[in-house]
Amino acid sequence: MNYVLPSLRLWLVTILVCVVGYTGLVLAFAQTFAPYQANGSIIEMNGRAVGSKLIAQEFAGPRYFWPRPSAAGYDGMGAAGSNLSPTSADLAARAAETVARYGATDGNPVPADLVAASGGGLDPHISLDGALYQADRVAAARGLDPVRVRDLIEQQAAAPGAIFTPERIVNVLQLNLALDRLEE
Numbered sequence: 001m002n003y004v005l006p007s008l009r010l011w012l013v014t015i016l017v018c019v020v021g022y023t024g025l026v027l028a029f030a031q032t033f034a035p036y037q038a039n040g041s042i043i044e045m046n047g048r049a050v051g052s053k054l055i056a057q058e059f060a061g062p063r064y065f066w067p068r069p070s071a072a073g074y075d076g077m078g079a080a081g082s083n084l085s086p087t088s089a090d091l092a093a094r095a096a097e098t099v100a101r102y103g104a105t106d107g108n109p110v111p112a113d114l115v116a117a118s119g120g121g122l123d124p125h126i127s128l129d130g131a132l133y134q135a136d137r138v139a140a141a142r143g144l145d146p147v148r149v150r151d152l153i154e155q156q157a158a159a160p161g162a163i164f165t166p167e168r169i170v171n172v173l174q175l176n177l178a179l180d181r182l183e184e
Helices: 004-033 089-102 128-142 146-156 172-183
Strands: 042-045 048-052 125-127 169-171
Touching: 042 172, 048 172, 125 128, 128 146, 128 169, 128 172, 146 169, 146 172, 169 172
Parallel strands: none
Antiparallel strands: 042 048, 125 169
């Protein structure tokens, strides 16, 4: 019985320091030095939130670039991989369906990132090759010159790790918004 009161005090101090104090400190630091990222990297158009720079959204129409498949159904609250084995029949069927959707041929295979979901299922980026692969479809659906669409892709592509990761990627939401602005 002699240990109950000191244990409760220690528990209360631990909660105050580790939960309340640490969370408040991290929140204050984030809001001070990186408020855009701390608030979800929300992209707005005409004063209206249209999405986050950090979470993939589903685009299904031919007029838009398509993101990677999502095992989470593009639900930010349910980020998760599919946990399917590479030998899974369900995974193979999903991949075959995705490849068929892109209309791949032997001479023009679909880039792997357009067929495979990311680990969390919400990666907002595709490879530069993945975006260029879709350029002709999007240009035809919008009645735009494919060269103009490819130029837009090149403008939107970035190497997030600079010289450490020279592979360039494209944020699908930002690319689609730039495409919409191009038509205005």
